[in-house]
Amino acid sequence: MARSKVEAKTQPEFRSRLKEADPELAGLLKKELARQRGTIELIASENFTSRAVLEAAASVLTNKYAEGYPGARYYGGCEFVDEVETLAIDRCQQLFGAEHVNVQPHSGSTANQAVYFAELAMGDAILAMKLDHGGHLTHGLKVNFSGRFYHVHSYGLDKETGRLDYDDIEEIARERQPQLIVAGASAYPRSIDFARFAGIARSVGARLMVDMAHIAGLVAAGLHPDPVAVSDYVTTTTHKTLAGPRSGVILCKQKFARNVDKAVFPGLQGGPLMHIIAAKAACFKLAGTEEFRQRQKQTVVNAAVLAGRLQEGGIQLVSGGTDNHLMLADLTDIGITGIEAENRLEEVGITVNKNSVPFDPLPPTVTSGVRIGTPAVTTRGFREAEMEEVAAIILAALGQRVTTAEKKRLRRRVNELLAAFPLYPHL
Numbered sequence: 048m049a050r051s052k053v054e055a056k057t058q059p060e061f062r063s064r065l066k067e068a069d070p071e072l073a074g075l076l077k078k079e080l081a082r083q084r085g086t087i088e089l090i091a092s093e094n095f096t097s098r099a100v101l102e103a104a105a106s107v108l109t110n111k112y113a114e115g116y117p118g119a120r121y122y123g124g125c126e127f128v129d130e131v132e133t134l135a136i137d138r139c140q141q142l143f144g145a146e147h148v149n150v151q152p153h154s155g156s157t158a159n160q161a162v163y164f165a166e167l168a169m170g171d172a173i174l175a176m177k178l179d180h181g182g183h184l185t186h187g188l189k190v191n192f193s194g195r196f197y198h199v200h201s202y203g204l205d206k207e208t209g210r211l212d213y214d215d216i217e218e219i220a221r222e223r224q225p226q227l228i229v230a231g232a233s234a235y236p237r238s239i240d241f242a243r244f245a246g247i248a249r250s251v252g253a254r255l256m257v258d259m260a261h262i263a264g265l266v267a268a269g270l271h272p273d274p275v276a277v278s279d280y281v282t283t284t285t286h287k288t289l290a291g292p293r294s295g296v297i298l299c300k301q302k303f304a305r306n307v308d309k310a311v312f313p314g315l316q317g318g319p320l321m322h323i324i325a326a327k328a329a330c331f332k333l334a335g336t337e338e339f340r341q342r343q344k345q346t347v348v349n350a351a352v353l354a355g356r357l358q359e360g361g362i363q364l365v366s367g368g369t370d371n372h373l374m375l376a377d378l379t380d381i382g383i384t385g386i387e388a389e390n391r392l393e394e395v396g397i398t399v400n401k402n403s404v405p406f407d408p409l410p411p412t413v414t415s416g417v418r419i420g421t422p423a424v425t426t427r428g429f430r431e432a433e434m435e436e437v438a439a440i441i442l443a444a445l446g447q448r449v450t451t452a453e454k455k456r457l458r459r460r461v462n463e464l465l466a467a468f469p470l471y472p473h474l
């Protein structure tokens with residue numbers, strides 16, 4: 048079918064204005080679009096958001112100041128953004144079954160910061176996952192606000208199984224008596240038992256915060272144990288498996304609502320990004336559809352296929368596989384570092400990120416592993432057959448003595464795969 052009239056009118060108009068006013072910037076955006084189109088995106092925390100979300104994020108709502116909350120703003124002219132924010136809140140509440148939702152955090156880090164701010168006093172103790180075992184910067188890295196303002200205790204993965212050891216976490220919690228326990232990770236390939244975490248938190252009188260940034264899409268689709276019912280606080284980004292705009296959200300029990308809202312505004316932020324809140328509203332609506340659920344299912348299937356083929360090809364995976372959208376390859380046995388693998392794959396058109404593996408002897412700038420995820424390629428349309436080909440290309444690229452000619456051949460195979468799945472054809 049021919050492009051709709053609205054499309055033909057609005058999109059080129061928008062683009063041409065940018066090109067006219069700022070050709071330098073427009074050129075860079077064009078290059079980035081070409082990069083996204085021309086590479087196989089396997090960064091586990093990335094995705095391709097929908098046109099609906101892109102449109103909301105690029106809307107006139109970016110013009111509007113709206114400090115405060117719906118019905119209680121510090122600026123006039125908020126009648127429509129009030130409705131937008133209420134829509135985002137209602138949809139998020141419904142999607143995850145949350146008692147209270149704050150959609151204003153600008154990012155996942157800010158959402159975590161707001162919960163700490165709401166729940167803790169300076170110097171209080173938190174117990175969270177070690178960064179080099181899969182935790183996030185905001186879970187207590189020394190140079191991060193979390194490591195500077197709070198007393199951080201951490202838990203890691205079992206050396207043998209590469210999995211969380213809940214008995215060990217319970218023991219550390221009993222010993223350290225943290226005020227807040229943080230569950231959730233940036234690089235953990237297995238399902239997390241949030242109910243068990245809740246039991247541990249209860250037993251030591253701590254609150255539980257689950258950071259579900261990576262798995263929010265899977266949770267929304269019912270493919271991962273639900274953290275919302277069993278936790279005091281749940282934070283998430285909206286741009287990973289959830290496929291929304293780059294941003295954050297806090298879900299909590301009603302009794303914490305006031306403190307959370309105060310911590311976000313005026314505690315940490317001024318005016319909310321209303322265009323991004325609108326994009327979040329669109330994202331939550333889409334995440335409630337059957338199409339989204341099917342895509343999340345396919346994301347998990349694709350990860351399992353890729354994991355299986357990589358293992359057959361001699362690559363070790365931390366914990367021996369994956370239950371979710373990502374895997375962590377330990378490259379020690381094939382004699383290549385994380386940074387080398389990242390660069391080698393980039394040369395053939397595949398994007399991943401180097402990542403420490405548990406008990407990694409190498410520094411974070413080098414690492415022994417790479418993290419590989421399937422949300423973006425699944426959104427692009429890849430299924431089992433494409434994942435088999437991706438695995439074959441990865442194995443060939445990471446093999447010893449890969450020649451320049453071989454890399455060129457691999458790049459061509461990447462191009463052939465991508466050609467069948469056009470990205471943002473309207474742009």
Ligand code: PLP
Binds near residue numbers: 092157
């Ligand atoms: N929490 C987890 C588990 C993450 O993986 C990330 C981002 O990678 C964040 C929080 C922070 O999100 P943002 O980059 O939006 O601050």
